[in-house]
Amino acid sequence: MLRTIQHHRSVRNFQPGRAVEESLMTELLAAAARASTVGNMQLYSMIVTPAGSPEFAELGPCHFGQPAATGASALVTFCADVHRFSQWCRRRGAEPGYDNLQWFVNGTIDALLASQNFSLEAEANGLGICYLGTTTYTAADIVRILRLPKGVAPVTTVAVGYPAEPLPPLTDRLPLEAVVHRGTYRDYSPERIDEIWAAREASEETAQLLEENGLPNLARIFTERRYTKADALRFSRAYLDMLREQGLFEFDIAEAE
């Protein structure tokens, strides 16, 4: 397996005050731009916000002040972007019509493949990265801070910098066959569900979490503390509102009939 892929871990503590060199950052962005992209349209934009800039300070609360965000050397926000391509079309007398779900999905695919190239290239060069899931929770604020025009929507953010020692351990994963299906989807029996999660549920880390949270199992920590239904609904609504506001969900259902 590629060494970089094999050794990936999310880094949440960075060496303070150590910037990513300009030439190295350019290399990471160039690696991102080599990723596959729908129809070679490059329906994404990468916004680099270095530590110390006013926007960097403003982005911190969007990422809930987590140390991975506030302590990074730079935040790179990967956005689905149909704006640039549509502008080009209009300037050439062509009618784009890309303000809809299909194209948001196309842009999201492009943005995420680019982000993973960026991340692997960063790790191959001794940097650490952390994906920030908070990007989709507070997307409307990020739109405002980064001044994203209509047609552009934040999808994810990669925090990057030189990792502080010691490196965190590799994260455990479910057994490979838990996420792989051959031919068609093989649904999970209750027994198989137990089997798949057995190792994680039996770990020392889980035991500690259960004690800290005063809850009888790990699933309830997820649903009652980390990822509640109320948050899911609130963030869903906010993200959909942002997509509509950015003109990426504007299709008239009737038109599509």
Next chain:
Amino acid sequence: MLRTIQHHRSVRNFQPGRAVEESLMTELLAAAARASTVGNMQLYSMIVTPAGSPEFAELGPCHFGQPAATGASALVTFCADVHRFSQWCRRRGAEPGYDNLQWFVNGTIDALLASQNFSLEAEANGLGICYLGTTTYTAADIVRILRLPKGVAPVTTVAVGYPAEPLPPLTDRLPLEAVVHRGTYRDYSPERIDEIWAAREASEETAQLLEENGLPNLARIFTERRYTKADALRFSRAYLDMLREQGLFEFDIAEAE
């Protein structure tokens, strides 16, 4: 830059009849599973469909019969999957509530980061890959063929196999600074749009396309032939219907208020 990233090209012609060895396929899937994932929940599934299987034959038309799909050694469909995680929650007496846009987006992020690890690992091992954008056009058919339960939605497909010689050339990209923004988004002036596309518009490939299509510029080939507004609306509607059918867009707006 990582050699694999640097040399990426989409491969659409594969050596006929040459399968990807089982052990190598497992390595690629294991590489996929090392990618970052929201909250270590692994909200994705990878469905491997080898050439020669009945499902492989059925998937061909979903991908419009393109040679990259029908000639591959295997198709790997990457799906957002909140089903497995939700099942685990329910089995532990925890109420998931993940049947909404936010979690579809979480699963999409997970699926795409995994797909890019898979693709790079494949290329590092001498295989060729091609992402199939058709996945989102015909997602409901793919759901049926791969028997995806509720909570699972196809996001992208990677066609994989040993490339036929000669390898296609590297694809051109817009100048890097066209897709990179520093600090905040810097909007494009009409002149900058011209500058960004100048090289591509002046290429021999473009000249040939214009002649073949009898159209005055490349943008009109995109909007009138390759990616029409009517298709965008039709596929948007179909994808949203699929998401609703799969229970991934079910939030009651009122609940979120």
